[in-house]
Amino acid sequence: MTTLSGRALNRALLDRQFLLARTDRTPLEVIGRLVALQAQEPNWPYVGLWSRIHGFTHSQLTTLLQDRKVVRSGLLRSTQHLAVADDFRRLRPLLQSVLDRTAGSPHFARNSTGLDAASLVAEGLDLLGGGTLTRKELARRLARRHPGIDGRILAGEFELRTPLVHDVATGAWGSWGNRSKVSVTPAEAWLGRPMATAATPATTTDLAKKLIRRYLAGFGPAGVKDVQAWCGLTRLNEVVAQMRTELRRYSGPDGGELIDLADAELPDPDTPAPVRLLPAFDNALLGHADRTRVISDQDRKRVMPGQAQVRPTFLVDGHVHGSWSLEGDTLRLIPFRPLSATDRAALEQETERLLPFVGGKNVSCGSLRRHGGAEAE
Template identity: 55%
Template sequence: MTAVPVVSRRTLNRTLLSRQFLAGRTTRSALEVVRHLVALQGQEPNWPYVGLWTRMDPFTHGDLESLLHERAVVRSAGLRRTQHLVAADDFRWLRPLIQPFVERAARGPYYAPSVAGLDTAELVETGRELLGDRVVPRRRLAGLLAERYPGRDGMMLTRNLELRVPLVTSPRAGAWGGWGTRPSIEVALAEAWIGEPVETAPSVEAMVLRYLAAFGPAGVMDAQAWSGITRLREVVDRLRPELRVLRDEQGRELFDLPGAPLAADDAPAPVRFLPAYDNVLLGHADRTRIISDEDRARVMPGRALVLPAFLVDGFVRGIWELRGTTLVVSPFRPLTADETESVAGEAERLHAFVVPGAPAPDVAFA
């Protein structure tokens, strides 16, 4: 029997950085990068821009905004039931795969009471009728639903509809803008916005292969943590003959694409600043390949928060935030003189991106 190769944590780290374009910025187009990453976390409008900036050279705010206006990239409920940016052609297969997980929330204690006694299939048809091929402000849609169903909370009906029907938000919801502010949301039926229906029989195997290309080597639990989809063991077992099988230092089974290279564990890893909620920190069940358990508690302090962080030597070493126009860097432990210089230099470059037109870099260490 052939021995299964064991990969070290540093090899997993360097390989992840390479596949995420964090070991070296890529010259690929913004659309190609979004496709490679499968989905880009987009809870807040500005964060996807930072996520692409840290991975691409060159990248401008307009590169992503134009993709949203051209409808090449859409924003909708995606992985783990959170807002993501996805290439439109990928959304057509990804959303149907995760739809059962998205819709499961509608049966939970927060959403279910608002539709108690209501024929939800009728609600879906009513919502489709009201939207048609139009882009409608969410508050307007809530008002229209409240008129159709007197005595019910129109906004809760809208939220139920969004869980049951693939909707996308207009480009305004994904535009670069003020920090900590959310624009008014407009929604449209995904099939009307994209111009094509979602797929009726998407391949979950294809999703797993796409995941491994950007996040592998990885285990079954990792793929489930990233996607929100459960019971992927049988899917991976079907793919097993096509995959490379590895183990980590704890003996856990990992899978990878057969031709995908593994990075050397001594490969250089430049300082990188990550946006809040970046999937590189959320794409595995075991996240120690990029963040220690101790630091994970600081970056993910509860209430579903994932703070913006920065990497030194490939691993999370602190967090950052924008206070007014000052970019504040907060290391979790002392940095060496060389590390401080590298972090400061990258922070100044980031400041120029997140505060366009600033006369000079404004960076402070907390």
């Protein structure tokens, strides 16, 4: 069995994530390759696509949302994602057990004593009536039916237990703000098509196999634990065992078994990796249980200080080297360690390319401060 180094895994991940070289593929194709883009805040998927696609513009993604070819909803790991509409129809039923597990957590269970899940879903769908309501209005109507129970928590549980799609304005560029303004619509009404079903064990297994193939195409080679950490499903060893004849196997740096698509090519580990700026919650940082292929454990603590926080980062030689933030019109770079003159120049160039996309005017990096493309005294 071939052993892959950490550098080989890093270059494979960057290549499949379109971070080793930008692609000319369409945003729809790229979102499909990545399966879904985490979208807890609406602007970040735009930045993620900018870092991966030549000449990407805001309107390209906004148009996909308007045309209902891409949707925003709860998906992987019970968090908000953007996904191609047809992928969402197929994957959400498979992942529903993960969202149900979240909906059954103490936070929700304490609030809905005496109200079973099926009744909550039926009530919520009745209130929506196949149309659209803001989360705030939905919560108000649920609270009216159940005095003494927090309607906001009921609405949150309802959104986990049945597929609802967010309105276009919620996912469009610049839609930062109050989550209560999010509007939700039953997915089947929004898409005009029924959701797929995972009604039998055989159907569920087939869908899980497809999900594993899709994951490997965008994140492989990887271990079974990596797949499970990425999607939230468990007991995938049994599914992978049925796929042995179609998968290639490697040994990882720690000796653990890694799987990959049989026809997937691996780039040369010595391939140069360009500087890239990644958004908060980027796929490349969240796609594995063992994330050391792209971020060290020490830096992971800086970038992910809390369970619900993943800061924007920048890559140097394929690994996280620092974080960044947009404060007003200034993009501030925070290196975690010294940069060589060459890497600093490359980072500065890439950052100044990003500035107009995010509406910034200035770059600040340590002692380096630039204004309008010229050194500031």
